[in-house]
Amino acid sequence: MRMLKARPTMRNSRAALIASVSVFLLIGVSGCGARTTSATNAAHPESGHPTLGGTLTYALPPQTNLTWFLPMMSASSDSNYNIEVAEQMYKPLIWINGQYQIDWTSSLAKKITYNSAGTIYHIFLNPKWHWSNGQPVTSQDVLFSWNVIRAASAPNAPDPWPFVGEGTGDIPTGFQSVVANGRYEVTVTLKHPANQQWFIYNGLTQITPLPAAVLDIHKNIRNEIKYLGDNATNPVFNHVVDGPFQMVSGTPNQEWVMVPNPHYDGHKSTVKKLIFTYEGSSAAEFAGLKTGAINYGYLDLGQYGSRQALMSMGDVITPEYTLGVYYTDLNMFPGSPTRAIFDRLYIRQAMQMGIDNSAIDQAIYHGFAPPEDGPIPSIPLTKFYSPALKTNPYPYNPAKGKALLEAHGWHEVHGIMTKGDRQLKFQMLYVSGTLAGQDEAILMKQDFSKEGIDITLKPMPFSTFISVTSNPKSPKQWQMGTGLEWTYNGPGFYPSGGELFSTGAPSGFGYSNSEEDALIRATHLPYATTDETMQHFYAYENFTAAQVPFLWGTNVATLAVHAPDLHDSVKYADAAVGFPQIQYWWISPSD
Secondary structure: OOEEEEOOOOOOOOOOOOOOOOOOOOOOOEOOOOOOOOOOOOOHHHOOOOOOOOEEEEEOOOOOOOOOOOOOOEHHHOEHHHHHHHHHHOOOOOOEOOOOOEOHHHOOEEEEEEOOOOOEEEEEEOOOOEOOOOOEOOHHHHHHHHHHHHHHOOOOOOOOOOEOOOOOOOOOOOEEEEEEEEOOEEEEEEOOOOOHHHHHHHOHHHOOOOOHHHHOOOOOHHHHHHHHHHHOOOOOOOOOOOOOEEEEEEEOOOEEEEEEOOOOOOOOOOOOEEEEEOOOOHHHHHHHHHHOOOOEEEOOHHHHHHHHHHHOOOOEEEEEOOOEEEEEEEOOOOOOOOHHHHOOHHHHHHHHHOOOHHHHHHHHOOOOOOEOOOOOOOOOEOOOOOHHHHOOOOOOOHHHHHHHHHHOOOEEEOOEEEEOOEEOEEEEEEEOOOHHHHHHHHHHHHHHHOOOOEEEEEEEOHHHHHHHHOOOOOOOOOOEEEEEEEEOOOOOOOOOOHHHHOOOOOOOOOOOOHHHHHHHHHHOOOOOOHHHHHHHHHHHHHHHHHHOOOEEOEOOOEEEEEOOOEEOOOOOOOOOOOOOOHHHOEEOOOO
16 A cells, blocks of 8 residues: 555554545445544534634654655655655545545546446546646646656666556556546556456556646656656655645754645635644654644554543544554565575464564553454454454464474574574564554564564664665665554555565565465456455455465554644544545634
């Protein structure tokens, strides 16, 4: 999915998106944000009628900067927070909501048709949508954005590219053509048949039109993507938008200020101003929530014992679970010194047995972090969760993990498993700024030591963590990293894992297995029945769980805090996908 997010306090990755279209796999999401930790009436954010005015102050997770402001993300800028802000300014071709259905009322497309072979797709744009300069959103804008995506996905794309979705949803090499059939119709033809829902959810969802008349100024696509990449870090680079908000200012480590787009053709926001604020720590965010300076933010689960101080003020706290995978990443990039070690399955199996996810859930996350045993979580429960994974293939057992290492010739020397001139001694990065994340990293270090695996911890701000671990061109900067989630919210709403686990995956860390590749490809093909489709999906899921290309973690809920004057933020959280529809949130007047 799209996006990485820091683990302990995020709702989104990525890591919050109702008119429905039949979902091919009959996805059944349940349990998202249904529980509340508040003793007050959790319905108060949905009560009353919207009023005009007020400033909505949205606190980002600690030490999270916004670094990219166009909807096409580079690999090093790929985070839920960047895309969440970009989608306030740019409407996607297809909007996926919290039930993993297409919400046509929030999509630029009004419908999509396709042939039975899954090779031809007709996209019909809704003519109601306009840019903020009054010009309509047309097929030419779709073609311009596709050309940007295709060029930014090329192997020789200039920095800061590549496009993060390269290799996902048949982008770009699976496309045969993209042509305009008129002002509001586009036809996409693929080279090979594809599962129609997979392609719509993973391919077409990645196309977010840009205003071609304003931004297509070079008439040379390589120069164009260099221009866009160089300016995407400027929050006020482009003022012509079609989303509910437009940016007016942005200062790193401080705040990013938006105002409603008066020309927006969807549900218009009633707030006067929307501010995304940078928070240096969980303590700083808690203080802002307690004083009322923040309308919406996050309670670090490490501060769970202090929740009454917020609830007594009338704040509502809701746990939000995304459909995603929490993990510890292992550097298997070509050129990495650790590749030769982590590429061995038995090493990864032993390390997985050294992680006590149940203890992490209870001791650190107060039961809000159910363990994951593979690439699909059990909460929120969907049809994608394999029944076979109700039994953990690698339950916590450090003695068994150590014995597995010994069976392959490793022996303990001064407390560290050693084989020849190699030692199981690694530096593990973790996302700084949260108490829970720090506690989890410490517990993992202690448990790994029981297997003779020596871990040195290094905290790192979220944006720095992403830039270091996602760069295959500099594979020697790191060895292990923990504290992230991949949310299945694009590229990759359809959670068949190609963007993570296939050879050369755009958001992977170097894992490669030919059988994995074949099983992933099988999930991309069209089948006659839902049962047949799911059989192939479960085959992929079960194999991936056993392969542990990542070390599986726990599905940590975000504890979202809603101030008493904030309304409809629960109703329009769309927590499962990680992208809220903030234009529906509103602020009530102060007493």
